[in-house]
Amino acid sequence: MTEIYQVSEFQDGMIEDVIKEVAQSLEEKGYNAINQIVGYLISGDPGYISNYHDARSKLTKYERVKVLEVLVKKFLN
Numbered sequence: 001m002t003e004i005y006q007v008s009e010f011q012d013g014m015i016e017d018v019i020k021e022v023a024q025s026l027e028e029k030g031y032n033a034i035n036q037i038v039g040y041l042i043s044g045d046p047g048y049i050s051n052y053h054d055a056r057s058k059l060t061k062y063e064r065v066k067v068l069e070v071l072v073k074k075f076l077n
Contacts, residue, residue, distance in 0.1 A: 015070045018058045025055040041068055 023033035040048035049056040
């Protein structure tokens with residue numbers, strides 16, 4: 001059986017994976033991942049996200065509004 005996926009669903013899944021990877025990288029470096037990610041999302045300052053494991057470029061390739069949208073969707077579902 002063929003399933004049809006929406007592009008937005010696929011992108012949302014990719015963003016969720018990136019958030020998890022970034023959080024893990026931040027925690028490995030000794031940072032509070034939640035505080036750092038929230039700081040970035042609120043301020044727009046990528047300095048909140050470490051370059052460790054390329055975390056900064058992974059997260060900043062998505063618009064902050066889209067990342068917030070994915071987080072809210074995930075919370076509400």
